[in-house]
Amino acid sequence: MRKVVLMVAAGLLVAASTSFAHEPVDESYNVVKFPAGLAPTIDADCSDWDAVPGDQYWIFTDSLFPLGDRHPTEGLQRGENDASSFQTTYRVGWSEDTNNLYYCNSVFDDIHTIDRPGDFDWYEDDSNEYFFNIRHLSLDEVSALSAENFGTYLGFNYAVPQSAAGPLWMIIGICVGCEWIEKDTELHTLEWGFEGAEFGESTYTYEHRVAPFDGRPLDVDGSPEVLEYQVLEDGQTVHISFNTNDDDGDREDGRGGLWSTGHCCAPYTDFYLEPNNPNINWPDAPTSVEEQSWGRIKAQYN
Numbered sequence: 001m002r003k004v005v006l007m008v009a010a011g012l013l014v015a016a017s018t019s020f021a022h023e024p025v026d027e028s029y030n031v032v033k034f035p036a037g038l039a040p041t042i043d044a045d046c047s048d049w050d051a052v053p054g055d056q057y058w059i060f061t062d063s064l065f066p067l068g069d070r071h072p073t074e075g076l077q078r079g080e081n082d083a084s085s086f087q088t089t090y091r092v093g094w095s096e097d098t099n100n101l102y103y104c105n106s107v108f109d110d111i112h113t114i115d116r117p118g119d120f121d122w123y124e125d126d127s128n129e130y131f132f133n134i135r136h137l138s139l140d141e142v143s144a145l146s147a148e149n150f151g152t153y154l155g156f157n158y159a160v161p162q163s164a165a166g167p168l169w170m171i172i173g174i175c176v177g178c179e180w181i182e183k184d185t186e187l188h189t190l191e192w193g194f195e196g197a198e199f200g201e202s203t204y205t206y207e208h209r210v211a212p213f214d215g216r217p218l219d220v221d222g223s224p225e226v227l228e229y230q231v232l233e234d235g236q237t238v239h240i241s242f243n244t245n246d247d248d249g250d251r252e253d254g255r256g257g258l259w260s261t262g263h264c265c266a267p268y269t270d271f272y273l274e275p276n277n278p279n280i281n282w283p284d285a286p287t288s289v290e291e292q293s294w295g296r297i298k299a300q301y302n
Contacts, residue, residue, distance in 0.1 A: 024065075024262050028237065028270040029092065032057045035276060036097040037285025044193035044205045046104040049091045051282050059090040059242070064259040067243075081259060085110050086246040088259065094273050099232055101132075104207045105242070112194070112202050113247040114159060119166035123258075126204075126247050127159030131267040133239040134212045134230050145215070152215040153266065156208070159245075160192055175222035187211050187227060212238075234275040239267035 032052050034040070040048040052058075062079035081087070087108040094101050109126060116124040123129070132154040133142070145152060175181050189209045196202030212230040220226055243264040246257040262269040 024269070028272050029059060029261070030057055031101070031271050031273045032093045032280070033234070033274050033276050034093050034095045034097070034102070035282055035285065036095075038282055039095040039098045039100065040093065040102050040104065040207065040209075042102075042189045042191050042207050042209050044191040044207050046091060046106060046205060046207065049093070049104055051280055052091070052093070053280070054089075054091075057091070057093075059092070059261060061087050061089075061259065064088070064244075064261060067258045067260055067264055081257070085248065086257065086259070088244050090242050090261070092240070092271060094232055096232065096234070098209075099212065099229075101210045101212065101232070101238075102208065103130075103210075103242075104205065105244070106203055106205045107244060108203045109246060110201050111248065112197070112199050112204065114161060114163055114199065116159070116163050117165055119163075121165075122157055122159040123245055124247060125159040125163065125245070127157065127245045128206060129155070129157045129241075129243040129245070129258075129265055130208075131155045131239075131241040131243075131265060132210060132213060133267040134214060134232075136237050136239050136270075146218065149217055149219040150215050151218045152213075154210075154213040155265070156188070156190075156210075158190075160204075161198070178222070180224060181222075185224060186229075187213065187224070232273060234273065236273045238271050238273065239269065240271045241265070241267045241269050 038048070061081050061083070064081070065078050066076045066080070089106050091104040092102070105128065107126070112126050114125045116122065133152055134154075135141075135152050137145070137152060142152060181187065188211065190206065192204060192206045194202045194204045212232050214228040214230045216222065216226045216228060241261055241263055243258060243260040246259065248257070258264060
């Protein structure tokens with residue numbers, strides 16, 4: 001396996017462009033709670049999630065929606081993707097111990113395309129668009145806060161590896177192109193890697209830690225000092241939207257298929273933060289000595 005590490009920027013949505021609704025209606029995804037000491041190591045390896053029963057927690061492609069004219073084949077319904085061309089699995093978790101959300105997303109694709117013509121056209125490549133509203137607000141509530149110069153939507157939009165068209169990997173920004181947001185920060189940590197051909201048939205893995213961003217003032221420049229965070233709790237429901245673009249290069253406009261948990265490009269889907277599940281057979285939490293030794297071993301391969 002070739003491991004590659006790249007930090008990408010985060011985006012803030014001031015307001016959604018469409019009317020607010022829970023999508024899918026009357027559905028909610030469970031977010032598994034990691035016990036203290038077992039939060040995932042962000043290394044583009046989903047093995048930290050092996051104890052979690054996928055049939056109870058993971059989101060597979062057959063649950064995703066093709067988003068209308070953004071998908072290259074008209075008339076497809078939920079889950080009607082071509083598995084020989086594209087498959088994805090979203091693993092979503094949280095930790096009370098670290099006060100962070102986590103996801104590990106694996107994407108099989110028969111061809112991995114990175115050929116967009118410009119910095120801000122990430123969606124024309126194989127890419128990801130993930131949106132968070134930890135406050136679980138309605139559009140009216142978001143708009144009211146925006147009118148008071150406070151934004152609560154957080155978005156991560158990225159396509160890797162780097163395009164020859166330019167250095168940026170994202171478009172909507174708390175701080176577009178700022179070096180601080182592309183590193184391991186309080187806000188997030190992201191790593192990615194792949195198995196197979198870099199630009200051919202492959203499975204890319206994206207593992208991400210995201211702090212529970214509460215919002216920030218909109219009347220000042222984005223910087224670490226102005227970001228505000230929540231404390232996550234058992235039983236809390238948050239809004240998240242996971243969206244993955246599958247660019248097979250067969251559209252005149254360059255855009256391939258977009259598959260979503262419910263809506264792009266704002267957080268509309270309910271995710272429920274479960275308390276500890278006593279039926280999960282978790283491994284023992286490593287001791288500090290074991291963590292340091294394992295960290296040195298893994299560092300040799302990154």
